[in-house]
Amino acid sequence: MSVTLDIRLKRANKVYRDGEVVAGVILLVCKEALQHHGIALTMEGLVNLQLSSKSVGVFEAFYNSVKPIPLVSSVVEVAKAGKIPAGKTEIPFEFPLSGKGNKVLYETYHGVFVNIQYTLRCDMKRPLLAKDLSRSCEFIVHSQPQKEKVVPAPVHFTITPATLQNARERSLLPKFLVKGRLDATSCDIGRPLTGELVVENSEVPVKSIELQLVRVETCGCAEGYARDTTEIQNIQIAEGDVCHGLAVPIHMVFPRLFTCPTLETTNFKVEFEVNVVLVLQDDLLITENFPLKLSRV
Template identity: 80%
Template sequence: MSVSLDLRLKRANKVYHEGELLSGVVVISSRDVLQHQGISLSMEGLVNLQLSSKSVGVFEAFYNSVKPIQLVSSNIEVVKAGKVPAGKTEIPFEFPLQAKGNRVLYETYHGVFVNIQYTLRCDMRRSLLAKDLSKTCEFMVHSQPQKSKVQPNPVDFTITPDTLQNVRERTSLPKFLIRGHLDASTCVITQPLNGELVVENSEVAIKSIELQLVRVETCGCAEGYARDATEIQNIQIAEGDVCHGLSIPIYMVFPRLFTCPTLETTNFKVEFEVNIVIVLHDDHLITENFPLKLVRV
């Protein structure tokens, strides 16, 4: 006997906000009449925190603080035990999306050490001889947009050998002057990061200019924090020895799921930075770092 169970949400993009109704249908397809012991739906929202290998063992107290944080959890029985007719059966459902107690529904985010995920699961219990069926689907939660307007706060930068941090032998560096600006350091997550960069002069030929988006994830408790920066994406904006004095556009779209509005809670933080990386032909690497604040409006 061929039986399949599926979950379909009414919204094609699967994006919801706190307080909304999660609605859809449970789809059961069967060649014959199907006997079951009940069909239930469960919704769960979890923040999973993980320690990087360099932090494990350093803070014993971390092991208690990195337990999953449950944001939402609820169950409903869709159908009591009985029979489902042969063919295709669609059972509609509605689920209110409400946080547990005084918790906040953070935005869906897939990181390395911090993961915020919301899932809907359907279970069909069957008799001893038949295998139980289950189907899970993920849906996205977007945080409520902030009411206030985002003020554009452009960032101008000048990169020379003298402005660089963490340089051992400054005298051995070739001379260069790079200017530019980012249109804003507080960015709307649905809009691209814009700006421009101009190579005024450089003693050594340039090999490549890249934009690197970095997430900085912090997990921890009062005893200490583990802070890890990992790359999300790297976009090459220029290749080869670019013309001096020519304006090079900076343009980066924030990828969905791997970014979220900047988040700061007692147990974890998710922050973002962008690096402008200039690779010279002698393989010198020049990096300028800019913290970003991401918001949803």
């Protein structure tokens, strides 16, 4: 027998905040009347932590103690055992969204070593010889707006061979001077990162100028901490040997789900940085790093 089970949320964007009600319908479509042994709906919010392969041997004790951190857990029976009539059936549901105990509902975030996810799962138990049905649906949680207003403070920077931190032989580097400005490093996650960059002079041609957004994820406990940096996105803002003295605009939107307000807890941290990358002739990479503090305003 062909049966379709689906979860439809009332909000098209699926975005909710702590204290709101997650509402929708369970949609069942079947050609004939359907016998079942009960329909249950589960709301779950978890923080999943994992270590990178390079840290496994170093923190073996920690590696075995990494367990998901529950944020939300709630189960409700939406229909007792019985029959679903042929055709289309909608069963409405409502869930109050609140943390388990005193748990804070962190914002939805899909990272590499830290993953914060909220799901609804519908389970329908079927009679013997009929396969049970299950359907999951992710919804997105946004943290409450920050009460304190973020005052943008422009950050001016100058990049020359003398300012580079990890350059081994500065005397062998070609001479160049790049000046620029980031309008803010304490950013509202809903607004783009903006600024400008000017190549004042360079002995060798510039091949490309790029903005690289990276996440810095830290997982830890008493046994130690593992800190890993991975790239989220790389945006090219200029290609080829740009005109000297010409302002190149910096504009980068923070991607949904892959960024969240900067988080610091006892078990994990999620931080963000942006790299301004200059690619010179012969693929010489010049990188300037700026820590970012993201918040939801």
